[in-house]
Amino acid sequence: xxxxLLIAHAPLASALRACALHVFPDCAAAVAAVDVPPGxxxxxxxxxxxxxxxxxxxxxxxxxxxxxxxxPCNVAQCLxxxxxxxxxxxxxxxxxxxxxxxxxxxxEALALxxxxxxxxxxxxxxxxxxxxxxxxxxAPSHYDHQQ
Numbered sequence: 001x002x003x004x005l006l007i008a009h010a011p012l013a014s015a016l017r018a019c020a021l022h023v024f025p026d027c028a029a030a031v032a033a034v035d036v037p038p039g040x041x042x043x044x045x046x047x048x049x050x051x052x053x054x055x056x057x058x059x060x061x062x063x064x065x066x067x068x069x070x071x072p073c074n075v076a077q078c079l080x081x082x083x084x085x086x087x088x089x090x091x092x093x094x095x096x097x098x099x100x101x102x103x104x105x106x107x108e109a110l111a112l113x114x115x116x117x118x119x120x121x122x123x124x125x126x127x128x129x130x131x132x133x134x135x136x137x138x139a140p141s142h143y144d145h146q147q
Contacts, residue, residue, distance in 0.1 A: 002103045002110055003030055003058030007049055007076045008066035008091055010035035020096050027100045032056050036072045045075045053079060060107040062099055062114060063087040086111035094121020 006013040013033035020031055032052040036045050053061055063080055065073035068089035080087040086107050088095070098117025102110055 001030065001058065002105075002107055003032070003053070003056030003061040004064065004096070004099050004103060005049065005053050005056065005061050005076075005079075006031070006033045006064050006091060006096070007045075007072040008033075008035065008064075009070070009072060010037045012066055012091070013072075016091060016093060016096050019093055020100055023097060024100050027103075030056065030058070030103055031096075031100065034072075034075075036075070042071055042075055045071065046078055049075050049079055059084060061085050062103070062107065062110050064091045064096065064099065064114065065089045066091045088114045088118070090118055092118050092121055094118055 006016055008016070013035045017031050017033040021028055032055060034045065034049045034052050061079075061084065063076040063085055065076045065087065066089070067073060073087075073089050076087050076089075079085060084107075088111055095114050095118030098121075099110060099114045102113045105113065
């Protein structure tokens with residue numbers, strides 16, 4: 001099963017991981033986070049990212065960075081070999097949840113799932129009732145899930 005390594009400006013990576021564990025508590029060992037604090041050198045971040053990737057214990061790892069061209073993504077690019085890793089930038093929670101759900105797929109398929117999950121999780125929301133809800137009331141234990 002693939003590992004997932006989040007690399008983002010502090011505290012985003014840890015916050016996204018915490019949200020994923022809230023929804024999928026059993027994925028703790030498969031998802032690691034590296035927060036990049038202000039002022040830390042890229043070399044120091046790279047050392048911590050390599051350590052975090054090693055702790056995942058996966059042969060293949062999906063790297064998720066927050067902003068293309070920023071330090072976290074540049075560090076992730078140093079880890080990305082295109083064979084045992086794939087890198088997707090633009091981290092958001094829908095992207096991560098989709099990745100967790102499909103981490104058993106091939107690394108290439110997982111990267112595509114992450115990208116589509118992130119893009120599909122972005123949508124305009126009007127002031128009226130959501131289109132996917134009919135207005136019916138649900139039992140208190142019933143939940144509607146988008147992912």
